[in-house]
Amino acid sequence: MSIATLKTLATCVVALAASTSAIHAVAADPLRVGVLIPGSKSDKGWMESGYDGLVAAQKELGPKLKTQMIENINYADMEQALTNLASKNQLVIGVGGQTQASVLKIAKRFPNVKFAIVGGNKGQDMPPNVAGYDVKQAEIAYVAGAAAAMLSKNGAVSYVGGMEIPSIVNAGKEFGNGARSINPKIKYFESYTGDFDNVSKAKEATLAAISQGADVHYHILNLGLRGMEQAASEKHTHVIGSYTDRCGTDPLYIAYSITGVGYQVQYAIDQMAAGTWQPGYKAFGLAMGPKASGMVVCSPTPQMSTKIKQIEQDIESGKIKVSEG
Incomplete structure (x- = not known):
């Protein structure tokens, strides 16, 4: 085997190693999810259920998931909070139908970010990067x-x-x-x-x-x-x-x-992690089983x-x- 051939093989090995390292680095990047909880995460109600779903997803996915949460946001500050989350995450979840108007507006500015609304209502046109989950x-x-x-x-x-x-x-x-x-x-x-x-x-x-x-x-x-x-x-x-x-x-x-608020938060994250996330309206309710x-x-x-x-x-x-x- 000539010296030139050996040099070529060595170059290929180095390139392959670099490529493999890059693939591993990409694979190791966690899924980044931002969650907007307009109320208190300890309200013993809707908001706490949503937070429980986030905690469950974090426990399930471990280091594969990185989360950012903003809570206790009034209507006037909702768009700013969603913009903050969308600029740093791959998926943004609005916990509550009261987030829907702001999510639909901000989603148009971030077409490469996925959005989910827990408590999303049927009947409103949704951008192709928004999913609305109806708790029924x-x-x-x-x-x-x-x-x-x-x-x-x-x-x-x-x-x-x-x-x-x-x-x-x-x-x-x-x-x-x-x-x-x-x-x-x-x-x-x-x-x-x-x-x-x-x-x-x-x-x-x-x-x-x-x-x-x-x-x-x-x-x-x-x-x-x-x-x-x-x-x-x-x-x-x-x-x-x-x-x-x-x-x-x-x-x-x-x-x-x-009413499965936390279940839907976890559902959105699981779908995103599995690469099966879908936009549009989705009804949950009794038909989706006792967790929903x-x-x-x-x-x-x-x-x-x-x-x-x-x-x-x-x-x-x-x-x-x-x-x-």
Whole structure:
């Protein structure tokens, strides 16, 4: 073998080694994900469920995932926060339908970044780099209403929502419909505080319902839930929690509706990591299984469990029609 041939082979070996090192370096780069949580990650509600999903994804993927989170952002600062996340990450997740308008705007400025909206609504045109995940809150609110009617001793239940927007109003409507499906004569009180985080208004609304006999309360609130808890604790009534099953941790709570906020955060990250992420609207709800949506009564009777399961199946099959959202 000539000296020239040996030199050529040596050059090829060096080039191959350099190429292999480059491939390994690229493979070792973690997936970068930014998450915007408009409220508090410890609100015992929607935002905390979203944060739990982020934590679960980090635990699952380990060093393959690098995350950046921004929380407690008001509407005026949302676009700036999303711009910050989009400039540093491959995937940006907005936790809550209230992020949708800002996400749709910022996504157009970052066409190479993927965006996901947990609580995204159907009907709005989405850029090709945006996915909207619908938690189908109205579905599970109907089931929660049925559970509340079965659990109520006074024959009166209440619902307190935050902002009076279609998805929150539809959930309240279906909670009432679910309660009436069990007890047509049940008293149902529905109110909105105009703010997911206003503790005093949530307490005031819950106390007003209690004064009229309500003894089981449901909600779509964030930090405002603290007000409902205070009212229920003072008046010895009970709450049906949302988003995550925490049965056994607080006697104030007698049931939980699962709305899979954290599940959807983890879903977006897993899809991105696997290279299977898809844009567009995607409905979750009962059809996606118990991690996405379900009803958990903490101490159910066998009859109660059977009835709740039947209602869930009837919603899935379309026998029971519920509102969008």
